[in-house]
Amino acid sequence: MQSLEAIADPTRRRIVELLAQRERTTGEIVAEFDLSAPAISQHLNVLRDAGLITTRAEGQTRIQSLNGDGLDELAAWLERTRGMWSRSLDALERELRADDAKKKKASK
Numbered sequence: 001m002q003s004l005e006a007i008a009d010p011t012r013r014r015i016v017e018l019l020a021q022r023e024r025t026t027g028e029i030v031a032e033f034d035l036s037a038p039a040i041s042q043h044l045n046v047l048r049d050a051g052l053i054t055t056r057a058e059g060q061t062r063i064q065s066l067n068g069d070g071l072d073e074l075a076a077w078l079e080r081t082r083g084m085w086s087r088s089l090d091a092l093e094r095e096l097r098a099d100d101a102k103k104k105k106a107s108k
Helices: 004-006 012-020 025-030 035-047 070-107
Strands: 053-058 062-066
Touching: 004 012, 004 035, 012 035, 012 053, 012 062, 025 035, 025 062, 035 053, 053 070, 062 070
Parallel strands: none
Antiparallel strands: 053 062
């Protein structure tokens, strides 16, 4: 999943957090980091390619915003994974309880 790879980087996660607050120009994003404009541009490209952000032009200015569809895909994956994890934990709990019950019976 490309979106997970994109947000694995702490700089890109911070960019997503900034854009969750409001749309920002590329210059505003650059100002938030101790990185060069080309480095931030590369991070923005990764986020855009992953479908997490969109860019629109207003004259010479580029406005960055979150892409809800990309975030929905990520949320759906997280929910599926959470469901599988919960089912696994539930099965483990049942096995442990059954094992405890057998041990109690055997010790009587």
